Amino acid sequence: MTPAARVAAAIGILDEIFAGAPAERALTRWARGSRFAGSKDRAAVRDHVFDALRCRSSFGWLGGGETGRAVMIGALRSQGLAPETLFTGEGHAPAPLSAAERAALPDPSEMPRAVARDLPEWIWPLVQQAHGAAADGIAEALRHRAPVFLRVNTRKQGIEAARENLLADNIETRPHPLAQAALEVTANARRVQASAAYRDGLVELQDVGSQALVEALPLPEGGRILDYCAGGGGKSLAMAARVTAEFVAHDASAARMKDLPERAARAGVEIRRATGAELRAGRPFDLVLADVPCSGTGAWRRSPDSKWRFDANALQDLVDVQAGILRSCRDLVSPGGGLAYATCSLLDQENRQQIERFLSENADWHEEKRLSLTPLDGGDGFFLSVLRRKTE
Numbered sequence: 234m235t236p237a238a239r240v241a242a243a244i245g246i247l248d249e250i251f252a253g254a255p256a257e258r259a260l261t262r263w264a265r266g267s268r269f270a271g272s273k274d275r276a277a278v279r280d281h282v283f284d285a286l287r288c289r290s291s292f293g294w295l296g297g298g299e300t301g302r303a304v305m306i307g308a309l310r311s312q313g314l315a316p317e318t319l320f321t322g323e324g325h326a327p328a329p330l331s332a333a334e335r336a337a338l339p340d341p342s343e344m345p346r347a348v349a350r351d352l353p354e355w356i357w358p359l360v361q362q363a364h365g366a367a368a369d370g371i372a373e374a375l376r377h378r379a380p381v382f383l384r385v386n387t388r389k390q391g392i393e394a395a396r397e398n399l400l401a402d403n404i405e406t407r408p409h410p411l412a413q414a415a416l417e418v419t420a421n422a423r424r425v426q427a428s429a430a431y432r433d434g435l436v437e438l439q440d441v442g443s444q445a446l447v448e449a450l451p452l453p454e455g456g457r458i459l460d461y462c463a464g465g466g467g468k469s470l471a472m473a474a475r476v477t478a479e480f481v482a483h484d485a486s487a488a489r490m491k492d493l494p495e496r497a498a499r500a501g502v503e504i505r506r507a508t509g510a511e512l513r514a515g516r517p518f519d520l521v522l523a524d525v526p527c528s529g530t531g532a533w534r535r536s537p538d539s540k541w542r543f544d545a546n547a548l549q550d551l552v553d554v555q556a557g558i559l560r561s562c563r564d565l566v567s568p569g570g571g572l573a574y575a576t577c578s579l580l581d582q583e584n585r586q587q588i589e590r591f592l593s594e595n596a597d598w599h600e601e602k603r604l605s606l607t608p609l610d611g612g613d614g615f616f617l618s619v620l621r622r623k624t625e
């Protein structure tokens with residue numbers, strides 16, 4: 234595909250997303266119907282679509298509209314490129330610019346701040362409330378692609394040996410200060426999943442913030458540890474790499490954990506899966522991790538369409554679900570045990586306020602540790618509060 238044809242494809246996909254289709258589904262539909270597109274074409278179109286979603290409001294402003302076409306015109310203008318060079322109408326290129334589109338060439342220095350932030354207006358005060366002077370920088374960070382991070386499975390190999398292994402597949406990396414076992418991929422990130430190091434369980438794909446969160450957990454060596462919202466099990470695996478303990482994983486959606494046995498086997502660790510009924514009937518845990526469903530605001534670089542879909546009602550629903558999960562987990566912790574509440578949210582409503590409410594309702598608990606990360610720290614935004622139950 235020519236560069237112009239890739240832009241034309243992105244325009245069609247963006248229009249589908251703007252009409253309500255989830256980004257991944259729209260991309261998959263396009264790929265299925267475009268067998269002529271090679272892997273480089275698919276990657277380039279995906280990058281166009283995700284870049285445009287991250288900067289939807291500012292690109293739309295530069296392109297003079299809210300359609301996929303306007304946003305892609307704005308995307309080119311934001312890079313100082315004249316859209317006319319690709320919008321030629323030749324072959325599979327998008328149609329040439331209309332007189333109105335050519336005329337709509339705003340002065341970028343006049344872009345309103347609210348547009349330039351590329352955040353929905355309703356959420357801006359909440360980000361400011363939680364992060365004060367850092368809020369602007371956080372909004373700016375969310376406008377850019379997230380780096381790819383790996384976690385080295387230090388049970389199998391040291392950091393430098395893993396880097397060598399990756400290099401054999403031309404994957405270049407560097408350590409990252411936020412987490413001990415983290416590598417940031419600096420070249421050929423798309424080759425990771427086909428690499429020998431990945432296949433052999435030497436590395437896992439995991440954001441560095443997520444790794445820092447797990448490194449901050451007080452994991453009891455030899456204890457019983459529950460990952461209550463395990464999902465695909467990324468944090469279970471990271472915990473199991475740190476200590477030898479009895480690991481149990483649970484998720485309201487059993488389907489989300491379907492790959493966990495295979496991933497655990499690849500990593501050389503054991504993680505048992507359990508239903509809610511089994512947990513309630515079983516012995517309590519020394520540590521329960523509740524990595525609750527959340528707005529994902531801290532990870533909006535990776536799923537930028539959520540940024541524009543999320544609303545205040547959804548936030549309230551999440552806050553209620555999170556409070557319910559905290560209550561369920563509380564009852565699974567042994568006396569003296571810990572409850573680690575985690576989100577990838579940047580909002581007080583899902584973070585600080587949840588903990589304050591929990592502590593006000595549960596006098597026999599105290600907060601032992603808190604960690605708050607934003608994309609300004611290098612990885613996704615995360616919040617962690619470790620709560621401790623009194624001994625009796």
Ligand SMILES: C[S@@+](CC[C@H](N)C(=O)[O-])C[C@H]1O[C@@H](n2cnc3c(N)ncnc32)[C@H](O)[C@@H]1O
Nearest residue numbers: 462463464465466467468484485486524525526
């Ligand atoms: C943030 S994701 C977990 C990500 C996972 N810990 C990881 O590191 O990959 C939240 C998970 O909570 C699960 N979930 C939602 N409501 C739940 C509930 N009431 N009880 C247990 N799990 C729930 C979702 O299915 C989802 O997999």
